[in-house]
Amino acid sequence: MRMNKMRTWLLTLMVLFNGAFIFAQNSTVEISGKIVEENGELPIEFATVLVGDNETKKPIVGTTTLEDGSFSLETTATNFYIEISFIGFAKKTMDNPAISNGKIDLGTISLSEDSQQLDEVVVAGEISQTEFKLDKRVFNVGKDLSSTGASALEVLNNVPSVNVSIEGAVSLRGSTGVQMLINGKPSAIANDQGNALGTLTADMIERIEVITNPSAKYDAEGTSGIINIVLKKEEKKGLNGAVTLNTGVPNNHSIGLSLNRRTEKFNLFSQLGFGRRTFPSDDESENRNLVDNTSVLSRGESDKNETFFNIILGTDYHINDYNVLTLSGHYAYEWEKENSDASFDFIDAGNNMTDSYRRIELTTATNPKYQYELQYKKDFEGNEDQSLLLSATGNLFAKDQSSEFANTITLGDGEDNEQLTRTDFSQAEYTFKADYTHPFSEVYTIETGTQYQINDVANDYAVSDLVNGSFVDNESLTNVFEWVQKVLGVYATGAYEADKWGVKLGLRLENTDLATLLENTNEESKRNYTNIFPSGHTSYKISDNFSLQAGYSKRIFRPRLWDLNPFFNIRNNFNIRTGNPNLLPEYTDSFEMTSINKFGRITLNLGVFYRHTDDVVERVTVFEDNVSTSMPANVGTNDLTGIEFNAKYMPNNWLTITNDFNYSYFIRKGIFESNSFDFNGNQWSTRLTSKIKLPADVDVELTGNYRSSVKTIQQEMSDNIFMDMGARKKILKGKAILSLSVRDVFASRIFESVTSQPDFYLRDYRKQGRFVTFGISFGFGKGEAMEFSGQKHF
Template identity: 30%
Template sequence: MDQETNSTNENLGHNLNFGGDYYFGNNIISYEGFFQTSDDSQVNTLYADLREVGTNDLVLEYVRRNQETEADDGIDNALIYERTFDNPDKSFKLIASNSYRNQYKIQNIDIFRNSSEPLDENLNGQERAFTDEKRYVSIVQMDFTTPLASGAKIETGLKSTFRKFDNDYVYSRFEETTQDFVDDPAVSNRFVYKDQIHAGYFIYSGSSSRFDYTLGLRGEYTFVDTYLANTGETNQQNYVNLFPSLQTLYKLDEENSIKLSYSRRIDRPTAWRLNPFPDITDSLSVRRGNPNLQPEMIHSLEFGHMANFENSSLTTNLFYRHVDGQLDFVTLVEDGISYSQPANLNTAQSYGVEFIGITDVLPWWNINGSVTAFRIQVDGSNVGEEFVNQGFAWNSKLMNSFELPRDFSLQFVANYESAEIEAQGRDLAQYYLDINLQKSFWENKGALSMSLRDVFDTRRFAGNSLTNTFRQSFYAKRETRILMVSGRYRF
């Protein structure tokens, strides 16, 4: 099966920020608002060719043209109270915010079976899908910071988050017998996801002439409730987690310091990963979400050395990262259809070394670079015995900045990311170069910038998936070589 997709996208959007502050005594009340609206349209034309492996005889060819429009609207509101004190290290803040997003998407798909061109006379199938998704997020948060007589500092706070994602999806096919579109209840559905996250944290930090440290602990209670309308299936979860953290810094001398840090974190799946509805742009290679995803639990340990010299610095970090419930995309083949969906794997771990260097070669020339090398091990045997993988990867970034005559500045940014393993297969290497040129005016109050992204047009996303039953390779190239011009003026 060989497939090629050509896509074009257009977007028109408007953003509006508004707000105000009211001061009385040592108190500040602020309001922040944000409104956005956008319209997207895209055309995806998929060409598919299926042939016998041994003989290369043509079995099937078709074209799917997906004409998609999407309207997005959203509004954010936040009310903020701040209390200031004579001591600038002491603060109190209370925030109440609400966010609403509405996305309405229409997909009209024309199918041209037994054809290699999307010509009207070859049209012999039509599909249609409507997606109406609403997202609500409300947050109440309180933070308090106060210094102690000993020179230490305490930070504490509470935060409650309430989220609701309501996605209504209707899919239909055109029936020749009725000459009308007929809904398919096996695919159409409504998915409602709700959760509440209540958290509290406490941080204690202190310092001396040679030693700085920070101890923290955050506790969370999470309640999750999901509902899948076409099956009537509900899923409720509630759990408590504790997240400790430690950061230390010891100054060996004026130039050298060592640091040690540990943290346990949580990374929750995004709304679109939880959404079970399929993307039907390609009927044989379908992307869909997974409403049963669990959050990742991450343990991070880092030990580093920092050396600071007159015109340069070098930071070396050794790191280890262990993830329980690693979120990764896996591809499964069912009845000749490839389904790509996120899944929780057993574990993943990585360990490696990182170097970060900064130096002023000349008063007008600065170099900033980093290199990271690490080994990854992924265990997805809970999904399938072949979803176990390991490998070595590295990436680097190099930035050259030049201060030129007549208030010009020039910057070259080079990036390289090596091939990296996934649960099944790997992503191939990426590399690209960006150039930025800026001219300052009126004693740096104004500036005109020009940026050329991906100068050599090399950035793309490619890789392969490999299991016991199939092999899949993919390549995607966006229009990444882009010239951007911007200006600013500060009053």
């Protein structure tokens, strides 16, 4: 009896004990509090609050703080710790916090800045890095000091393999014919009309993708490859931004503003720039007739004054976790005023000046540019790499320009005269795209899509001569040129990418419908053609420090407006550049292989490439009555073989050295108007950059550039050596930055070409000189101080 009672009591105690234990296990503890900065007690948004198991040290549950720094979360654990952290601040940990009535109220918790962690973050963010993908290289734009106050063209000049001439012409591995994209799409901002890339500033750019051998996914345009400029789109919650003020010589003043507002559903982003800058230039030209030993010499100065304004506005609407709708627009406006003063001297066979006149020019222009895009992206549940992207983009660019020319006789029997020119130019470009990506597994992926692009351009150009006191149109130099091009493309690619080895094959089909019209003379040309563009890429990872890449693609270069338009600027009546409406596209087969090597603090990349081009487009110059006329023509074939070398060395934490070297050898074969243009040549370029971190939070950057001379069919471009430098000082704990930039330190960057033929000799020379910029930037909210502001290129 007693034993039965004891068993009953024991059973009752066990039930009560287990019930209490189960109740304790299932009871919920609510944890709340607020996180602020120790200095100033500003709330910290997106700080991480983690509940972890005291025994295993593994996380149990976590959350992030709201805009006011507050947080709240629940847990059923009994033996836990709470950890609070945020990047740039010292971590705080609380073991076994006291529970009162099922709640833990941590109150207001202050986090102090971690100076060591902040320094590590700053160093990582300042150095521009290059990543290698299966079919492209990605240059993540850092805060390069010599780019302070720089435009997109000047940032491009820091990208390995890319060069930008003093006239703004972009080349890749020494070759022109580069397709420029903005956010993966054609844009009026990135075309070659009016140097529009100058309206993009360095602070707007997140990364630059260099695609020397594009896959079939990309537009086949561009024989040298594709350069894609990806703009920043901040997504920090709350209101964030930065403002920058720049000033400099010659006449370089601007202000830049960046604003971003992020909510749960919307991300509103904007960039704003306004400024004024002068581009002085010294120009010389010589036209020498080797038959009668007469010549025309021209020397002059010009200054181009540009006042510009640009704004980017956009919003992302997150419909849900898998659907995002984006609407964005970019508007830029330029006011141009250019003064030019040049003398033209006529020299006879005895080296005596027989005639001379002074030519004064005043040119004014307005250039509005618009870009807008509507994009829809759908991700798929259960596969983060599967996506559908639909987009429609519109680009509009216009130029309303007028010029006044006055010739004043200074020697000889000629008469003073005046001329006027008028340009009414407009370009509309519309692109519609659909891209679908479907991974079948972790290693197999297919991509397919289509693109339809419409270019509609009109150039109304008139030249008027002063006759008997009134201006009369010169009919031989006045016309309306229209150019309409429609390109429809479809593509498919398949890729296998494992840990060690990957391969990607693709095929693209493009149909081109082209029509040109000279309206006044009713001269029209129509052309319709279809091409297939295959591509193949592969990569093999031999070890963590050594990889190989290889690729092939077929490319096309379609003549653009200024290649086709037969009319020209009359600034210098003795050196004329004109277009050719009968120009055909050129086609290139491109092969390359690249190795990627890492040895401790050294990263080396060595590549070899080969390109064969048919129907090469070259400018051919004819000479008559001391007047040179340059016109593009399809002249034979070109076989180019080259090597490329990039190296980066970080011997310690305060010094980084990078080098970019490019060499190519080419064999030209061609006949133009029964004349042989067979010749061989080579060209090379190198860039050496040193980034130095000094005490007192001062950084210095020095960049030296050299480009060798290079031959074309008739010309030889002179070599060029120049240097840029920059310095930066952070103040107010990095919230404000002082910057100094000197581009072309020794004023040695020039453009010079010499054309030496049996019957004539031509020389053109241009120099712009040194540019010095001082800037200050300040970030607010969670925005960081910008290193750059709204500037034009030179």
